[in-house]
Amino acid sequence: xxxxxxxxxxxxxxxxxxxxxxxxxxxxxxxxxxxxxxxxxxxxxxxxxxxxxxxxxxxxxxxxxxxxxxxxxxxxxxxxxxxxxxxxxxxxxxxxxxxxxxxxxxxxxxxxxxxxxxxxxxxxxxxxxxxxxxxxxxxxxxxxxxxxxxxxxxxxxxxxxxxxxxxxxxxxxxxxxxxxxxxxxxxxxxxxxx
Amino acid sequence: xxxxxxxxxxxxxxxxxxxxxxxxxxxxxxxxxxxxxxxxxxxxxxxxxxxxxxxxxxxxxxxxxxxxxxxxxxxxxxxxxxxxxxxxxxxxxxxxxxxxxxxxxxxxxxxxxxxxxxxxxxxxxxxxxxxxxxxxxxxxxxxxxxxxxxxxxxxxxxxxxxxxxxxxxxxxxxxxxxxxxxxxxxxxxxxxxx
DNA sequence: TTTACACTAACGAACGTTCGATAGGTATCC
DNA sequence: GGATACCTATCGAACGTTCGTTAGTGTAAA
Numbered sequence: 247x248x249x250x251x252x253x254x255x256x257x258x259x260x261x262x263x264x265x266x267x268x269x270x271x272x273x274x275x276x277x278x279x280x281x282x283x284x285x286x287x288x289x290x291x292x293x294x295x296x297x298x299x300x301x302x303x304x305x306x307x308x309x310x311x312x313x314x315x316x317x318x319x320x321x322x323x324x325x326x327x328x329x330x331x332x333x334x335x336x337x338x339x340x341x342x343x344x345x346x347x348x349x350x351x352x353x354x355x356x357x358x359x360x361x362x363x364x365x366x367x368x369x370x371x372x373x374x375x376x377x378x379x380x381x382x383x384x385x386x387x388x389x390x391x392x393x394x395x396x397x398x399x400x401x402x403x404x405x406x407x408x409x410x411x412x413x414x415x416x417x418x419x420x421x422x423x424x425x426x427x428x429x430x431x432x433x434x435x436x437x438x439x440x
Numbered sequence: 441x442x443x444x445x446x447x448x449x450x451x452x453x454x455x456x457x458x459x460x461x462x463x464x465x466x467x468x469x470x471x472x473x474x475x476x477x478x479x480x481x482x483x484x485x486x487x488x489x490x491x492x493x494x495x496x497x498x499x500x501x502x503x504x505x506x507x508x509x510x511x512x513x514x515x516x517x518x519x520x521x522x523x524x525x526x527x528x529x530x531x532x533x534x535x536x537x538x539x540x541x542x543x544x545x546x547x548x549x550x551x552x553x554x555x556x557x558x559x560x561x562x563x564x565x566x567x568x569x570x571x572x573x574x575x576x577x578x579x580x581x582x583x584x585x586x587x588x589x590x591x592x593x594x595x596x597x598x599x600x601x602x603x604x605x606x607x608x609x610x611x612x613x614x615x616x617x618x619x620x621x622x623x624x625x626x627x628x629x630x631x632x633x634x
Numbered sequence: 635t636t637t638a639c640a641c642t643a644a645c646g647a648a649c650g651t652t653c654g655a656t657a658g659g660t661a662t663c664c
Numbered sequence: 665g666g667a668t669a670c671c672t673a674t675c676g677a678a679c680g681t682t683c684g685t686t687a688g689t690g691t692a693a694a
Contacts, residue, residue, distance in 0.1 A: 259639080273556045278471020281684060293686080294640050302684065358553055359606055362467045398621035405603030406596040412553055413595060427592035432625055453673080475650060487652080488674050496650065 260298045261312075262288045268309050268352035276306060276361040307366040313356040314373045317345045321380060330387035332433050338384055340425040343407055347414050347421050354411050378404065403428070454492045455506075456482045462503050462546035470500060470555040501560040504567060507550040511539045512571045519574075524581035526627050532578055534619040537601055541608050541615050548605050572598065597622070 266287035270279035281302055285292045299305040324341035328334040346353045360367050378400075385400045406428050414424075460481035464473035475496055479486045493499040518535035522528040540547045554561050572594075579594045600622050608618075 275469045275471045275553075275555055277469050277473070278555060278557070280682075282682080291641055292684090293642080296685070297639060359469075361469055361472060363472070395617070395621045398618055399625060401604065401607060402600040402622050402625065405601070406599040409599030409603045410595065423589070424592055427589045428596050431588075431593060431596065474648075476648080485675055486650090487676080490651070491673060 259288070259290070263290075263295060263298055263305070264309055264312050265352065267305050268313070268350075268355040271306065271309060272351045272355035272358075275358075276364065303365050306364060307369060309352060310356050310366075310370045310373060313352040314377055317342065317353060318377045318380070320345050321377075325384070330384075332388065332429070335381075335384045335388065336425070336429045336433075338381065339403065339407060339429050340422060343410065343421050343425045344418075346407065346411055348418070357408050357411065399432070403432070453482070453484070457484075457489060457492055457499070458503055458506050459546065461499050462507070462544075462549040465500065465503060466545045466549035466552075469552075470558065497559050500558060501563060503546060504550050504560075504564045507546040508567050508571055511536065511547060512574070514539050515571075515574060519578070524578075526582065526623070529575075529578045529582065530619070530623045530627075532574065533597065533601060533623050534616060537604065537619045538612075538615050540601065540605055542612070551602050551605065593626070597626070 263284065267279070267284045269287060270284050273279070274283070281295055282292045284305070285295055295305070299308060321338050321341045325334050325337045328337050346357065360370060381400050381404060385396050385403070388396075390396065390399075407425075410424065414420075457478065461473070461478045463481060464478050467473070468477070475489055476486050478499070479489050489499070493502060515532050515535045519528050519531045522531050540551065554564060575594050575598060579590050579597070582590075584590065584593075601619075604618065608614075
């Protein structure tokens with residue numbers, strides 16, 4: 247049994263490949279990114295990739311596993327110890343945005359509309375939803391005015407953040423401001439003190 | 441023989457091709473969508489496409505021209521006559537979302553990260569910015585608390601809306617609610633009465 | 635001597651694009 | 665009104681290139 251994604255002995259080249267693949271998937275999209283380009287990016291022969299990954303699909307999945315694992319870990323760590331409420335949500339948004347805009351292309355590569363034909367589509371959607379559950383919980387924990395649509399609030403928040411890499415060109419300092427803007431714009435409206 | 445020298449022989453097949461291309465670009469992304477698929481979608485031979493469009497790039501551009509023209513026209517019409525302020529912004533957001541989520545794939549096809557290699561990239565970016573100028577004006581016209589970052593507010597708004605097609609699966613009735621949620625969440629926070 | 639990792643070489647399929655040909659329409663001139 | 669010429673829209677076939685993938689081989693380390 248030679249199932250892929252088997253950790254075995256973590257080789258550096260595997261991580262290199264994931265990073266290179268992320269660069270190409272981000273730059274060209276899944277369909278237009280070629281195995282040959284990815285191989286060239288790490289100075290490897292095309293066929294050698296197939297020692298590490300069973301297919302282009304599997305490599306695409308691995309990029310998402312790596313990226314989503316990292317952003318999930320980072321966001322979870324950032325809210326640890328903060329009591330439920332707006333401060334906790336604010337911390338999560340700041341962490342999410344800093345990861346997304348921090349410069350590592352892997353996060354831009356995974357925050358895109360998924361290609362239709364790809365076999366691993368459902369798995370990736372599942373992983374994404376698992377991450378978004380963090381924000382679902384955060385919003386559920388807020389004390390909000392009666393009648394507030396929490397689902398819309400959560401999706402609005404995620405949309406505002408995830409769309410940002412299509413326009414964001416600034417330096418790091420702006421990221422914190424952006425997160426603050428996004429959350430406080432909502433917070434002032436919806437906060438229930440008492 | 442009305443106004444001659446106007447070769448606007450609006451052939452139906454050209455519009456058909458744009459619609460079919462939008463379907464394929466939306467489903468597969470620019471790189472993975474093939475000229476053959478698009479041709480098959482309208483029951484045409486592959487080569488026949490090149491009578492109407494000089495290249496795949498040109499077809500991609502035409503899809504964006506058509507889609508952006510239509511969403512721009514619709515949004516502009518929706519805010520006509522409404523005085524500057526939150527009501528006007530609300531109307532624009534409702535129109536934008538109803539167009540985006542109304543079911544025509546062309547709008548999903550043009551609201552995506554642009555592929556890198558494509559030659560018409562700059563032209564498309566220019567057209568997009570021309571449309572976003574509408575929202576820039578709307579936000580500039582708002583009476584906001586001092587210190588509010590209007591740029592962040594606009595990008596937050598556009599992000600919340602443009603990301604929605606990645607998750608939206610509902611029927612039309614929810615669209616209006618969503619637009620209302622998005623705008624009022626901000627409006628309550630930022631409205632300056634007086 | 636086995637294992638891990640990389641290589642060379644090649645496969646068939648699909649890609650964007652170009653070509654010459656053709657059937658029907660329309661306007662022009664004799 | 666028949667001949668001539670051009671335009672429109674499509675076709676089938678083919679171009680050279682690139683695609684994802686496979687097979688088989690070499691080699692340094694354990």
